[in-house]
Amino acid sequence: DAGVIQSPRHEVTEMGQEVTLRCKPISGHDYLFWYRQTMMRGLELLIYFNNNVPIDDSGMPEDRFSAKMPNASFSTLKIQPSEPRDSAVYFCASSYRGPQETQYFGPGTRLLVL
Amino acid sequence: SQQGEEDPQALSIQEGENATMNCSYKTSINNLQWYRQNSGRGLVHLILIRSNEREKHSGRLRVTLDTSKKSSSLLITASRAADTASYFCATPNSGAGSYQLTFGKGTKLSVIP
Numbered sequence: 001d002a003g004v005i006q007s008p009r010h011e012v013t014e015m016g017q018e019v020t021l022r023c024k025p026i027s028g029h030d031y032l033f034w035y036r037q038t039m040m041r042g043l044e045l046l047i048y049f050n051n052n053v054p055i056d057d058s059g060m061p062e063d064r065f066s067a068k069m070p071n072a073s074f075s076t077l078k079i080q081p082s083e084p085r086d087s088a089v090y091f092c093a094s095s096y097r098g099p100q101e102t103q104y105f106g107p108g109t110r111l112l113v114l
Numbered sequence: 115s116q117q118g119e120e121d122p123q124a125l126s127i128q129e130g131e132n133a134t135m136n137c138s139y140k141t142s143i144n145n146l147q148w149y150r151q152n153s154g155r156g157l158v159h160l161i162l163i164r165s166n167e168r169e170k171h172s173g174r175l176r177v178t179l180d181t182s183k184k185s186s187s188l189l190i191t192a193s194r195a196a197d198t199a200s201y202f203c204a205t206p207n208s209g210a211g212s213y214q215l216t217f218g219k220g221t222k223l224s225v226i227p
Contacts, residue, residue, distance in 0.1 A: 004156075033214075043157075043202070043217040056214060091156055099213045100206035102147065105156035 004106035006092050012112045018080040021109045023092030024073055031095040033103060034067055034077050038088045048099055049075065055099070082113045118146070118186075118203040118218040126224040133190040135221040137203030138183075146179055146186050147204040147215070157202065160188075193225045 005024040013019055025032045033048040047057040052069045060067070064083070069075040079086055089110050093103040118137045127133050137146065145164045149157040163170045163179045163186065170177045176189040190197055200220040207216045 042219045045214050045216075048214065093157075100145065100215055102159050102162055103157075103215065104159065105149075107156045 004092055004094055004104055006090075006106035006109050008109060009107060010110045010112075012114065013082055014114050015083055016081045017113075018078065019082045019086075019111060019113075021077040021090050021092075021111070023075045023077070023106060025075070025092070025094030026096075026104055027073065029094035029096045029104070030072075031099055031103075032069060032075050033091075033093040033095070033099070034075070035091040035093065036088045037091060037108070043091075046077070050099075082111075084113045087111055087113050117216045118205040120201065120203055120218045120221040122221060123219070124222045124224070126226065127193055129193060129195055129225055129227050131193055133193050133197070133223055133225070135188050135201055135223070137186045137188070137205075137218060139186075139203075139205045140184065142181070143205050145206065146177075148175075148177060148186075148188050149202045149204060149217070151200045151202065151220070153199070160201075190223075193223075195225050195227045197223060198225045199223060 007022045030051050034046040035043050037043045046059045047067045049069045067077045089108045091105050091108045093105045095103045118139045121136045145162055147162045148160045151157045161172050161177050163177050174191045179186045200222045202217050202220045204215040204217045207214045
């Protein structure tokens with residue numbers, strides 16, 4: 001298996017622009033997670049899905065962030081409008097056993113908002 | 115919410131030496147996991163130890179879990195330069211209605227050739 005795939009790997013945008021991050025989980029994994037990593041706050045869970053349904057979005061910082069999972073092999077995380085404080089590395093991860101079991105991470109998207 | 119906290123924050127050793135890092139947590143857990151992150155990469159799962167296990171091995175890795183002290187340790191034996199990375203412990207969150215993993219801030223390990 002190719003592992004979790006994320007795109008783009010790097011994104012540089014200007015404040016106010018819309019940003020869309022993409023993720024393809026490992027086939028057969030029913031759980032998909034979006035994390036954000038910064039030096040100050042470490043790794044934070046934003047939202048996770050089970051069978052394409054959002055289960056816990058309590059980590060989504062504000063209404064500017066939204067996530068969708070239209071099918072089992074694709075998810076997006078959208079930031080609109082983006083702000084400089086959104087600059088971070090965003091990871092997607094998937095799991096087949098549950099939200100508290102082993103997770104498989106993608107390579108991440110490094111986002112810089114100017 | 116509970117959170118694993120790693121100690122030390124940074125560790126520098128010579129190649130061939132053993133590296134030990136620790137994780138402490140606050141409330142009861144059913145498992146504890148260790149992950150590695152190389153610079154600029156995603157996290158890679160290393161090992162999962164369940165609450166009824168005291169020790170687990172995987173290659174040069176040895177993980178212990180002491181539920182009475184709410185702590186775990188990760189030992190890397192005969193370290194190599196390629197072991198240079200950040201190491202994170204992850205614990206299940208027991209917050210009401212919340213089922214997720216919470217990651218610590220990590221231990222940054224540098225192995226000097």
